Amino acid sequence: MDALIKIDYSTCTNCFTCVRICPVKAIKVSKMKAYPEVQSNRCIGCGDCVNACVPGAIHSRSSIDDVKHILKSKLKKVVIVSPSISAEFDDITDYRKFVQMIKSLGVNYVNEVSFAVDVLASKYQSLFNDFKGRYYISSCDPVVVNFVEKYHPKLIRNLAPFVPPMIAMAKIVRMKYGQNIKVIYIGPDIASKDVALKFNSDGKVDVVLTFPELRKLFSELKIDENLVDFSEFDDPIGYKGSLYPIINGFIQAADIDENLLTSNVISVEGKKEMFESINEFESNVKVIHRNLHVTYGNSLSGPGITSRGNKLFKEHLVTTYANKRLSNFFRAEWYDNLLKYQSLDYSREFQPDDQRLDEPEPEKIEEALKVLGGRVDRHTDCGQCGYTTCRDFAVDMAKGIVIPEMCSTFAIRNSKYYTQTLMELNEKLATTRQALHETEEKVLSEHDTALQASELTDAILEKLRAGIVFVDYKMKIVKANNTFCTILGEEAEEINEVIPGLIGADLNKFFADDICNLFSYVIENSESIDGRDVRHENILLNLSIFPIRENHIAGGIVRDMRAPEVQKAEVTRRVSEVIDKNLEMVQKIGFLLGEGASDIEKMLNSVIKIYDNDSKK
Ligand code: SF4
Ligand code: SF4
Ligand code: SF4
Known part of the structure; x- marks a missing residue:
């Protein structure tokens, strides 16, 4: 199974918006990786990164293919719909059209999750009213549950021990239609996609579809409101559970006392509010003495809803929908159903999944602050990085979650530094280029001079009557003149034609060891040998060897004693x-x-x- 949140690196622009916005720092940036990385184990499934990514590079796991696969199944298909659907489909004039559009997908039954909310609300009412010394946090919102399990594991036992409405409704339809069915949940959040993986058998939800995914399916299959008739939701019908997307809707559905003077429940909705209230619940519950009904606020503007914002308008859509639904409501029938389905087991246990990171040493934090460039005792605290203070940012920097480049001040200062460095480098480059140009000209001129000198030397060497050879310390010939080759005989002359000057040839190839040893002696000792008679293949040679470069090269003058002019001179x-x-x-x-x-x-x-x-x- 793919991770819930994935980044498409082909469209990611590395803007770090997702890193800044992630409330639990589940998206990591490291110097070693070119792009941010989602750490699934730390993710709470809020979907903020998906909504914040302007290029649309972050996606939640798509369920469209799974749904298409299920729609082909021969088993009965049951769709259970979150009451948030009223806030999503404001473009559909009547909810009954909407029900028929879903059935047109090839679904047998369409049920409202709001009935499961009614059932759970009664459970919550009993839990809150029957105080046994423990205060609870509602566990309907999967983002809240994830946050507690991962970042407040001490509060695990304070989570209300009930399944979420989606799973409760799956249990209800499975009781009604039998286990041999496929259940598809359509809702406003993405965290439910992972919740569905945790429950099996009687609470099994086969696939979770978000509203944008549903719209896509409608569009692909050309299902249009104008082409379908009305159709009602299937039994059991919900009551006040339809108000569930509004924070007080759940409290009202549970008939929980909302009087500020007497109520034992505090209702909190929203991202910031959720974090603050749970933090406070952990530290101050002994003083607060209240239960906490808290949601992240995704029911009306979660990542599974097509558009965010317009909260009041969406609340209006929810209440309008609830009123419309209740106009044909049969309370007695609802109550019978409530009694019937209340007997199911809605209990749940939670597992701690501690993802808190150790607090870094104070020295590490100060080190990070120094890297950011501010003085440790006075920071900018501009908030551009998504952190309230530079210190908070430095703490996560010390934890290795973020890199200093995410700090705008650091980035600006560095860009100025880089610009300055770049200018200096450019100047240096220009100077180096000029120097290089001059050196090049000099080298070319020296090369010409050397070439001329070499040609001159060659000409002189060839004019000499004696054989001349230069040999290096490896006994390789550096240069020899034609007379030398003539003295050595045909083989040397042939080689000389192919490799002029016998350059690189081995002296041992032409002379016996005793002669070569004389060259070695001169090179090693830097001492000349003058006019030594030596025998080379029955030829008497007169050899003078002198050092040219100490320990490296020696020059030899070889005279063939048979030559008349040599004989006379000699x-x-x-x-x-x-x-x-x-x-x-x-x-x-x-x-x-x-x-x-x-x-x-x-x-x-x-x-x-x-x-x-x-x-x-
Ligand atoms: S917000 Fe989107 S584009 Fe920016 S770094 Fe994150 S994934 Fe990439
Ligand atoms: S879904 Fe929420 S918690 Fe998960 S990576 Fe995105 S912003 Fe962070
Ligand atoms: S100065 Fe940098 S680290 Fe401090 S708050 Fe601003 S962006 Fe964040």
Whole structure:
């Protein structure tokens, strides 16, 4: 079974009106959820949220499909109608038309709940007059019963121990027509939809229909007042119970003394009045010494009535209807019925369903007040949030039922703060954008410069006769020139065609470990290796390695000793070395002998000259 109250999030505008209006704070707003949530266990079924939601996003559980299903049943169908119907159908000229319109739905019998009110009224009269030390709260209104069970569980034993008129009437028609029937109740409130679920067997109501739902059915099935004849309600007919929608109507039906000096019953009607009177009943019943007949006031303007307001006009409609009904009233017959049906069991027990939340610690409340922004000792108390004082709001904030955004002052202040922050952010954004633009231009220019430098470096690298390679600490080639690839052989040249510069290739792929280790050594120790002869696949290479970036990159100059120009240059270099060393030695000998050194120098210089000349050819 669906919850009694549901929010359609596709139409909810998050205005929080329902949260503000819910008298028991059964609609929760939390920062974690995008929309308000109805907490069914806390709901008392007053229907205020349904009426307050302008976009119509909150609905009570619809019964139309259930009724249509029942109307198809082969069992006899009995409709029991609340006397509030007179306040709803002011557009129907005669109640007898209305009765026939209901029968046109495919219903066998139409009975008035006002008779059940008469029966219960006599029970209440006995209860109130036969004082046994306990004062009672009337339990006809399901909203009152829900409120006591959930929020004043201590008063459970003060609820008058009788079923509501709807259930009493179901018992009466089931006694009259037998148990094998379907009972449909039509009334002004939605709380009765859940009440019906609690009673079975002889008090079973199969479905509860509100007046707007009934109108919808009439419209769908094209049932119109002008197309039907008159029809009377079925027996048993009610008497003063027809006045039940008016607060004093029930007291009058029960013939209870209304004299202010002598009456033992106080009658109270209305939302605020109901909460206040029950609160007071709990705290002051020993002083009040009266029973309490209280209703939420939904009989004339509940969520199951098409239009709210016009209370006096609606009361007028009820009294006019009652007078019309009583013009053909047979008191003796009514009385016989009263005696007959009084014997049924109308007793009821109530179950506490405590939904009160623990009072938060004072520090938590003060913390909440601080969040709201006011000074703890001076609040605005504007009431915009639906609470009388900021403190009350802060209490529920500390309980986690509401969020500070529901406070208009907080919201306005925050919106100013947000506007200010937004402006500052916009300014920062503009500055950042400008800086970004400038950086972008700089980067582009640097990129161009780097590109040019890179192209220049590449060109220089390619002009060098020696093989050049740069290697990182993972032995990956960062860059190599064409000569390096030529020295390494065909495979390297082929790779170079696909991946120019062998970028990313593994040095180990081309050189044996001993050569790679030299590169590793230079990178790890940041020490150069100059002119080391190494063998690579039977080729004699001369290798110089030098660190470029400490611990990261090293550069290598590789010369193929087979190349004639390298050979000559190398011979020249090495002969120069020999000459230098010999000269040094000769100088030392000359120093010792004092003669003959210049001849040896001439001879060796001539050798160098020959090689130099050859290399220039
Ligand atoms: S009143 Fe209606 S629209 Fe506003 S938050 Fe509640 S459900 Fe949504
Ligand atoms: S029906 Fe009443 S108690 Fe339930 S959520 Fe709506 S306003 Fe609150
Ligand atoms: S200032 Fe905020 S919390 Fe206080 S009453 Fe107004 S709306 Fe509610």
